[in-house]
């Protein structure tokens with residue numbers, strides 16, 4: 001079912017939680033909320049779960065207004081960062097708990113618990129004896145997911161569920177969680193501060209800042225077409241350079257992965273936007289170019305990451321080749337150069 005927030009505000013005393021959030025989570029879709037610490041991600045999730053009352057606005061699950069509906073009657077379930085499994089209960093009892101509360105018969109509980117554990121690929125052997133802490137972190141999170149899914153919720157909420165896991169397990173579980181969500185066809189909302197996680201898992205990404213939605217769209221929209229300076233800076237390994245334009249200053253956001261180092265001297269040719277008149281920045285063959293001093297580099301596995309300096313500003317450029325320190329021309333394809341004026345408005 002489609003889930004909607006309409007103009008939702010929640011404050012904690014004088015402290016801002018979320019403000020005027022309007023958002024639709026499409027039925028069966030995977031939506032990721034991403035943003036820096038304190039931007040209101042968890043507050044939004046908890047408002048949907050019904051863990052706290054909101055100050056104003058409306059929350060709808062399908063046609064139903066659930067704004068004042070208690071948490072347990074909303075049909076939303078949650079997966080937490082720390083799994084929140086009961087250590088004194090077996091895996092079976094952890095997953096069965098919600099079904100027992102809802103007074104399902106013993107045979108229904110047995111069938112549903114085994115079925116859901118099978119689908120999240122937890123071996124059924126010993127599930128009545130073994131406690132969650134005797135499983136790996138990745139398995140514990142899959143058990144927590146099973147516990148949430150077994151209730152066949154209208155909405156699955158996930159609050160940074162992979163943060164406690166090491167990089168390899170995290171990568172695998174990103175794919176697995178996405179596949180499980182698709183196979184259940186469930187509407188999901190996933191909170192993370194990790195942009196790569198949001199981009200790789202979701203159909204729809206919502207970037208939040210200071211309690212508000214900064215930009216929302218497909219992963220490609222928010223990555224390739226940032227509407228605001230903050231969105232441009234938040235995605236990728238981005239760097240913001242201040243560049244003088246006549247008597248005005250502009251901000252160029254470039255990403256390490258999009259820039260190239262070239263030894264050829266920069267050439268100038270006017271472009272439609274007139275940005276080639278920026279001192280030091282030229283436009284040629286669909287690329288902006290400027291000179292930079294390259295000093296140190298790091299090997300990051302997939303590439304070398306060079307620390308470069310232009311007009312006293314430091315940024316990083318990735319390249320496959322190994323370069324000596326020196327002066328290079330940095331080129332950025334026009335469609336990967338994000339320009340903003342001094343007030344942070346996009347310059348088209």
Ligand SMILES: Nc1ncnc2c1ncn2[C@@H]1O[C@H](COP(=O)(O)OP(=O)(O)OP(=O)(O)O)[C@@H](O)[C@H]1O
Pocket residue numbers: 012015016017018035036037038039040041042043044193
């Ligand atoms: N119980 C609370 N009492 C007072 N202020 C709170 C409370 N919970 C959250 N806040 C404040 O509301 C704002 C949003 O917090 P929230 O936890 O939703 O952010 P977040 O994006 O989830 O952050 P993080 O990524 O660090 O978990 C923050 O400024 C926070 O300090």
